[in-house]
Amino acid sequence: MSLTWFDLFKAFALGLIEGLTELVPVSASGHLLLAQRFLGLGQENFGTTFVLMIRLGALLALLSVYCVRLSRLAVGMFSDPAARRFVIGMLIALLPAALAGVLAHDLVRGALFNVWLVCFVLIVGGAVLLWVDQLDRAARHHEVARFPFATYLVIGLAQCLALVPGVSRSGATIVAAVLLGADRRAAAEFSLWLAMPTLAGTLGYDLYHSHAGLTADNPIVWGTGFAAAFAAAWLVAKTFVDYVACHGFRLFAWWRVVVGTLGLVALAVSR
DSSP: OOOOHHHHHHHHHHHHHHHHHTTTTTOHHHHHHHHHHHHOOOGGGSOHHHHHHHHHHHHHHHHHHTHHHHHHHHHHTTTOHHHHHHHHHHHHHHHHHHHHHHHHHHHHHHHTOOHHHHHHHHHHHHHHHHHHHTOOOOOOBOOGGGOOHHHHHHHHHHHGGGGSTTSOHHHHHHHHHHHTTBOHHHHHHHHHHHHHHHHHHHHHHHHHHHGGGOOOOOHHHHHHHHHHHHHHHHHHHHHHHHHHHHHTTHHHHHHHHHHHHHHHHHHHHHO
């Protein structure tokens, strides 16, 4: 493939979309699908390697922000009961989505990757976030490492809903955590903690099943996408928890509603 400036722009735009949306409750898969449908920014234009690289960029950005806390957790889990309890809680939360992803991966991609559905789900998810944001209830859980084990499990079950494009992994886990008594900061923080093993597992699964399609062609394209995804996701990972603690979820809720509504209007007009 001969490269053009527009190809590099598309790679940059897709990486930016991935980085900005992967860690917040707006649905990265939904936004990428809409970008493909309405802006002609299809990931498949650049091959499997590009898709994996922008996801890797977002994951590495998150890991870089949490590297100190991850190293402390890795060391502490052998001597600190609290750290060991948190690791067990993370595994409990991770297990349902891991099983669902393996069992229903192909079915979901074949049946639910529909632009109309994504737009409807974005709007409904935005309404749910607005409802959760205005709930007036006293939070019972303020530290992610001290959630009850039942809370970890229910959050993990809620994360399974993110298999449907438009739902958002972050959104599902945050809503579940808040409804189970976590404050906004703890809910947002746990969504980032859970994102690390979830994204790593998804990336590994896709890499295993797509390794035959990997290629070293066009490193400038996937390097551009990777850099954009890394930079955007790093900024999000650094600011997301504090922003939510101060301002709640309204920005993300209304973003979902606006994007979903514009998508439905565009689909109706183009029929």
